[in-house]
Amino acid sequence: MSVQSMPVNAMSDAQLAAHLAQIAGRLLINVRDAGVFEGKALGGAGDATANEFLCHALRSARPDDGLLSEEEKDDAARLSKSRVWIVDPVDGTREYGEKRSDWAVHVGLSIDGVASVGAVALPGQSDAAGNPGLVLHTDDAGPLAQAAETPRFLVSRSRPAKEAVAVCDALNGELVPMGSAGAKAMAVVQGQAEIYLHSGGQYEWDSCAPVAVAMAHGLHCSRIDGSPIQYNRADPYLPDLLICRPEYADEVLALVKRGA
Known part of the structure; x- marks a missing residue:
């Protein structure tokens, strides 16, 4: 069974983070490409759309976990939780509003205060196969590329x-x-x-x-x-x-x- 066809409550935390970040990225591309908003208004529309999706999905898939989002009023109940999802629906709202590629979607999970699981979607970039919507997550780690001579x-x-x-x-x-x-x-x-x-x-x-x-x-x-x-x-x-x-x-x- 592919991750896309798997019920979210059967996914691992890393699979869930990657899946939701990817979908949020697609939603943001759709909002951008609709041509209804520009500049700051586009950034605001993207933030609201992605935040509503991510927060609703996480609360449905992991109802016992805490949640902290840039675009939500903070709920102090998270402080008593061991597991807390920490999300940024659009990291780089300015770049998103300018229709650049250097913006991201963050879906992270803190366990006992440590960033333990996460996914970062780069919807404006392509993966190694040329597919749009690159997603990097904690389950896809490979060897580091060779460093440049000049840092x-x-x-x-x-x-x-x-x-x-x-x-x-x-x-x-x-x-x-x-x-x-x-x-x-x-x-x-x-x-x-x-x-x-x-x-x-x-x-x-x-x-x-x-x-x-x-x-x-x-x-x-x-x-x-x-x-x-x-x-x-x-x-x-x-x-x-x-x-x-x-x-x-x-x-x-x-x-x-x-x-x-």
Whole structure:
């Protein structure tokens, strides 16, 4: 039985995350291609559509789990749960509204505060076979691609983090501007860059699914002081993040500590 034909309550957590992220991505492409909305209005329509689908589907498939979504009013009941789904219906709303490809859908599962299961859909990108709608998840981990000789640092298109710029300079690296956090993290997973260092502020939904996928693929994931990233906290704000190839982790963390 294929995953697509399997009842959702029979799917593993990783299968469910990937399945829902893929469907949400298709819905978002349909909303975009309908031609009814543009710019910020398109972003708002996409957020609302994907959020309604994801939250309803997760509550139906996993009724005993907690849920935290960027687009839903926070329910403090999640804090008493061991298992909490953390979703970002459109990560990179600006890029989605601009009809770019560097935006994502995040479906992550935190278990006891750890990003344990997740899927990141990149609906504007194609998979290795050329099929539209790339989805990376925690059950599809393979070997990392070979690193480039010059480390590539993924940064915001408009506000590159000063720590990332400083560490990049110290390592004679190359800055690569890109949109959403999920797109950046998955670029490291796919071997399109080596380091994603962010210090400009994020929330748990920005990184839970990407961190779960990145860790499953053998990447280093931590705060920029080297401490573990903790999820399902009362305040979901997470100021910083490092996702990188493991061979760069110690040097990058040391450079950040020394102020590069």
